[in-house]
Amino acid sequence: MDQQQEQAVVDACPTELFIGGKWRAGEGGKTLAVEDPATGTTLCQVADASPADGMAALDAAVAAQADWAATAPRERGEILRRTYELMTERVDELALLMTLEMGKPLAESKGEIAYAAEFFRWFAEEAVRIEGSYQVAPNGKGRFLVMRQPVGPCLLITPWNFPAAMGARKIGPAVAAGCTMVIKPASQTPLSMLKLAELMTEAGLPAGVLNVVTTSDSGGVMEPLIRDGRARKLSFTGSTQVGIKLIEQAAEQVLKTSMELGGNAPLLVFADADLDQAVEGTMLAKMRNGGEACTSANRIYVQTPVLEEFSRRLSERMGALTVGRGTEDGVDVGPLIDATQRDKVKDLVDDAVGRGARVLTGGTVAGGNGYFFPPTVLADVPRDARLQKEEIFGPVAPITAFDTEDEAVAMANDTEYGLVSYLFTNDLTRALRISERLETGMIGLNQGIVSNPAAPFGGVKQSGLGREGGTVGIDEYLETKYIAINI
Known part of the structure; x- marks a missing residue:
């Protein structure tokens, strides 16, 4: 692989925080190094978010939530479909970027980009299939109306080993359901997520729906957002030890949680x-x-x-x-x-x-x-x-x-474990x-x-809570509302 080509792909990737539809430096201009694990050398510097930056991202997600929830399901699905198409068209560029920051061979990176893109295609189709129900009460004197609504702003935390797919597996159903997001990728592999945010903006995702914070201080940035109360959903992929701590933090505000944790x-x-x-x-x-x-x-x-x-x-x-x-x-x-x-x-x-x-x-x-x-x-x-x-x-x-x-x-x-x-x-x-x-x-x-992407992914015991993908994947981002009708 030509070094000039490698550098061009890195140079073309955003390196700032993505908040409220705008790229911006972190508070105080702090940055963190992204390393090539094959050589130990630095690829580039990206913004290192502070707790204040994280709160700004949550502010943006909260501000965008009502309009996004009201957006037509077909429109949400079309944005996901266009993201799928863009990822498919640019697989070579995205795969090279991933290989440089994470290390896996290019063939595997291309496979991951295809896998990640499939989540957007799958949930593009699920966006228009969110169902409710209407039924007669058992005593015949009333009616039950059941509807599904977006849970609200979501906090998403992803690992370094699949830097595109683990984000896509959360972003896809959140977008389809009508939820806004703050996502924090792993500090070792932030570039794939920053590039994905750029692609989703190109696909038509409105400002504030997806906000990306890169940071070397994951706990310091994310814990205040979890405890804030305005976010209503936390989804994490990573170690069981960290997942347990996040569940404890989420309990304070009784957040809806999905955890894809360790395996053996x-x-x-x-x-x-x-x-x-x-x-x-x-x-x-x-x-x-x-x-x-x-x-x-x-x-x-x-x-x-x-x-x-x-x-x-x-x-x-x-x-x-x-x-x-x-x-x-x-x-x-x-x-x-x-x-x-x-x-x-x-x-x-x-x-x-x-x-x-x-x-x-x-x-x-x-x-x-x-x-x-x-x-x-x-x-x-x-x-x-x-x-x-x-x-x-x-x-x-x-x-x-x-x-x-x-x-x-x-x-x-x-x-x-039980994954x-x-x-x-x-x-x-x-x-x-x-x-x-x-x-x-x-x-x-x-x-x-x-x-x-079409199957429910998840484990039992200390391997996690909830499922990602499949027909149940979107359920993690929806609440059920029941209306009792007296006729």
Whole structure:
């Protein structure tokens, strides 16, 4: 990739706060650096919002709410549709920007832009399908009129690992429902969201509907907005630890909340599975986004009769992956997001090896610039290894053997998380039986990807509250109003 081309894409991206339809510097002109994780060098500086800037963004969202709620559903849907079309037309530019700030290979960035755009297309269609009802009271003496209305101004907080898709998954239904927003992207990857705000303005989104604040002080900026009382909805994607704190803050004003939190996904391979399908599915479930995904397969349980063969095949596939800067041709795996994340992954691998796990491939950090960690497969991983309990968020596949169905289910459910699980078997009755027993909100049956804008995404236990996407996704941004009629 030509350096001039890379710099041109960065230079064309807004770097200021987007408040009330205008780009503006942060209070005092403070900025924060956006780093290229493949080189450790600074790409650019963006505005570093203060609490006062955050409050100005909420003011703008509140001021725009009434007019936006009154906007025709078809008009809201058309804005979303035009955003989808703009993202599709400019996929190369948007993907390059994402790769530069986040590190994933260009092919994956293009896939994420397509995935993000689909949320706008999906919710463009949902905007005109918000339904109510009219019914006769059971005693026949009255009528019930039920309507759905936008919940009001929303606070949206998104993570760094999918900087376009996680925002689109929240903005799409909010726009469709008639809600205004203040969104705070992760400080490591603000550029994709700033560019998206520019595109949505071009698509016709009115001033004040979407406000973007970038900041190095997430808690200092967002907590006052959560406690303010004028925002009526909080949606967060990120760690369970942070999510719990946000729920506590939201409780003060009884905000409507949706939380897409951490995961520690189990992947079960039974002896009757198609091993080609299982290995391919495991590669998708483990290595999407280089393992930096809440849906990543973190704990791989393989039935003993096929353990050796499965481990050999997976190690060969993982060991053949090319690691490098995401803008280079032929690269399969980019860097981790920063030094902190790389060091955490290394600590988890070292802990497992220290407790008796065997390294089948990878496992050692190479020198040089950037935050790279090699695709790694570990065998004989003991139950007490930290990575059996903690989210890895890296390209590490720990394999543990099991013998019986009950043992596999018990190990899979032995976690406070419950986002997604993966199951490979050719026995239909077993597939249904185990799917009912697995304590997760989503299951990939003989496939390694579950994410789809048309399906409800979300988990149980400490993996979150609510669902994003699908026909229920817009419900998170609507309130139900009932009118009793005496006739």
